[in-house]
Amino acid sequence: MRGFLTVTHLTLHEAMRRRILLAALAGGAAFLLLYGLGLHAVVHDLRRHAAMPLLQQRMLLNLFVLAGLFAANSLSVMSAVLLPADTLSGEIASGVMQTLASKPVRRGEILLGKWAAYGLLAAGYVAVLAGGVLLEARLLARFTPPDVAGALPLMALECLLLVTLSIAGGTRLGTVTNGVAVLGLHGLAFIGNWVEQIGALAGNDTARSIGTAASLVMPSESLWQRAASLMQPPLMRELHVSPFSPVSVPSPAMVAWAAGYTLVALLVALRLFRRRPL
Amino acid sequence: MAEPVVETRALRKQFGDKVAVAELTLAVQPGEVFGFLGPNGAGKTTSLKMLLGLVEPSAGAARVLGAPLGDRRARARIGFLPEHFRFQDWLTGRELLRFHGRLFGLGGARLATRIDELLARVDLLDAAHRRLREYSKGMLQRIGLAQALLAAPALVFLDEPTSGLDPLGRLMVRDIIGELRREGVAVFLNSHLLGEVEATCDRVAFLKQGRTVHELALAGSGGAELTVALRLGPHGGGLLAGLGRFGHGVAESDGLVTLTVARDEVLPELARWVVAQDVELYELRSQRKSLETWFLEVMGGDGRPG
Numbered sequence: 001m002r003g004f005l006t007v008t009h010l011t012l013h014e015a016m017r018r019r020i021l022l023a024a025l026a027g028g029a030a031f032l033l034l035y036g037l038g039l040h041a042v043v044h045d046l047r048r049h050a051a052m053p054l055l056q057q058r059m060l061l062n063l064f065v066l067a068g069l070f071a072a073n074s075l076s077v078m079s080a081v082l083l084p085a086d087t088l089s090g091e092i093a094s095g096v097m098q099t100l101a102s103k104p105v106r107r108g109e110i111l112l113g114k115w116a117a118y119g120l121l122a123a124g125y126v127a128v129l130a131g132g133v134l135l136e137a138r139l140l141a142r143f144t145p146p147d148v149a150g151a152l153p154l155m156a157l158e159c160l161l162l163v164t165l166s167i168a169g170g171t172r173l174g175t176v177t178n179g180v181a182v183l184g185l186h187g188l189a190f191i192g193n194w195v196e197q198i199g200a201l202a203g204n205d206t207a208r209s210i211g212t213a214a215s216l217v218m219p220s221e222s223l224w225q226r227a228a229s230l231m232q233p234p235l236m237r238e239l240h241v242s243p244f245s246p247v248s249v250p251s252p253a254m255v256a257w258a259a260g261y262t263l264v265a266l267l268v269a270l271r272l273f274r275r276r277p278l
Numbered sequence: 279m280a281e282p283v284v285e286t287r288a289l290r291k292q293f294g295d296k297v298a299v300a301e302l303t304l305a306v307q308p309g310e311v312f313g314f315l316g317p318n319g320a321g322k323t324t325s326l327k328m329l330l331g332l333v334e335p336s337a338g339a340a341r342v343l344g345a346p347l348g349d350r351r352a353r354a355r356i357g358f359l360p361e362h363f364r365f366q367d368w369l370t371g372r373e374l375l376r377f378h379g380r381l382f383g384l385g386g387a388r389l390a391t392r393i394d395e396l397l398a399r400v401d402l403l404d405a406a407h408r409r410l411r412e413y414s415k416g417m418l419q420r421i422g423l424a425q426a427l428l429a430a431p432a433l434v435f436l437d438e439p440t441s442g443l444d445p446l447g448r449l450m451v452r453d454i455i456g457e458l459r460r461e462g463v464a465v466f467l468n469s470h471l472l473g474e475v476e477a478t479c480d481r482v483a484f485l486k487q488g489r490t491v492h493e494l495a496l497a498g499s500g501g502a503e504l505t506v507a508l509r510l511g512p513h514g515g516g517l518l519a520g521l522g523r524f525g526h527g528v529a530e531s532d533g534l535v536t537l538t539v540a541r542d543e544v545l546p547e548l549a550r551w552v553v554a555q556d557v558e559l560y561e562l563r564s565q566r567k568s569l570e571t572w573f574l575e576v577m578g579g580d581g582r583p584g
Binding site for chain 1: 293327330331332333334350351353354356358360362363364365366368369377378380381382383422425
């Protein structure tokens with residue numbers, strides 16, 4: 001436990017000292033500023049067209065907020081993959097890990113310490129970006145999408161899954177290979193999800209099955225799809241009028257699969273790192 | 279005799295088809311400064327990593343501080359300075375020692391006092407607040423040495439501790455090794471600088487192609503072999519046979535009798551015996567082989583620069 005806390009503390013300290021956190025927050029602030037300006041323009045436009053039915057106005061606002069959350073989610077996904085990609089592979093390659101692992105701490109404590117720190121950072125980043133989008137929507141448009149409390153944890157779980165895979169990859173792969181591999185897996189999930197949606201829309205079971213298989217191999221995108229679905233009113237969900245209204249909504253079983261996937265990936269990482277020659 | 283702090287029997291490490299260490303058999307005693315020598319690629323670093331639990335052996339047996347390899351309680355009493363000491367260069371010197379001290383389970387005032395002691399010992403008190411990326415190579419080596427000594431270890435592994443150090447830095451490392459020996463701490467020293475090894479080590483082992491091929495007690499310990507040359511008056515063949523009791527390799531050529539003896543202490547006894555045989559003793563010279571000569575002899579002609 002002592003080693004775990006020390007490594008977690010050091011990793012968080014590193015993120016602050018090396019200005020990683022500052023860079024991520026500056027990028028997030030720039031995004032929120034840009035998004036706020038865009039939202040302000042949209043709200044201004046809606047007020048000018050007072051004749052537009054209220055329902056239509058709400059649906060437009062909901063779509064714009066989901067677009068903002070999609071961008072926030074994408075930024076968080078990139079951070080979740082890239083920030084920890086170097087944490088094990090880089091320290092193993094440079095020899096820093098030899099000095100750490102020769103101390104009286106379990107290797108598992110080192111890995112879990114880093115995982116916990118990057119997990120916290122990724123979840124915090126989601127909270128800041130998504131929270132920023134929602135706050136801007138509340139302040140500028142007096143609008144909050146439904147079931148935010150159910151959706152945000154799914155976005156955080158998506159980031160935690162990617163952090164876990166990135167750390168697991170770092171036990172065996174080089175930094176660049178690891179980053180490319182995990183982003184590639186997420187890309188597979190992204191494409192697989194679209195194949196599934198198109199298959200569902202066209203009534204093509206083969207395409208739908210391929211998409212489902214891709215989501216089982218990598219369930220990250222399914223979590224976002226479910227989160228997006230939760231943050232829409234039922235009518236908007238049923239009409240499938242936006243790219244965020246999936247025809248085939250990932251089920252709670254897929255969320256359980258993603259949580260189990262994360263746990264298994266973490267256990268695999270622990271096993272790989274324990275046996276890794278340093 | 280006390281239990282060795284390091285004891286290995288036929289320790290082996292193989293990565294796929296490549297044999298990194300074929301058969302490592304050695305023992306290091308408490309308080310001993312033990313030199314580990316061999317050309318590049320002989321398997322020294324892999325051997326060290328096995329002893330530290332960083333690499334799992336493929337075969338063989340070993341105990342460090344009386345415990346199996348990698349035992350956490352044993353690691354709490356081990357200090358280690360890797361060959362190319364790398365660290366989080368965004369930390370200050372003091373922060374680095376605090377972090378490593380916590381990994382050793384130290385904390386509070388005890389850790390703060392220990393850090394100050396070690397910073398003073400490696401002459402880095404005035405640079406303790408500076409980030410490590412601003413340190414020179416020699417300063418990094420010294421802060422690395424300080425982290426190896428944080429937990430008042432019983433055994434210290436030093437992999438090329440003087441590389442990158444100027445003569446004053448080397449002298450400081452030599453002094454620290456001497457202090458550790460006096461405190462009863464065993465030092466396992468891996469170095470290419472044979473002069474340094476000769477000046478600091480009690481005993482060395484030579485590693486060749488992953489095998490320990492020779493062990494040697496060094497001059498400082500009073501136990502290294504000497505070549506003795508005697509210029510004598512007329513004598514019979516029986517004298518040469520009698521000299522055999524003092525050493526080995528007795529031979530006579532160009533009016534000189536030569537032999538190899540095990541220790542300095544043999545010399546006065548040998549001189550008394552010759553005189554007692556009624557043979558004139560005109561000259562007695564002794565010479566110890568340098569470690570470099572030993573190294574070249576042990577490694578043989580097939581050694582290529584690494």
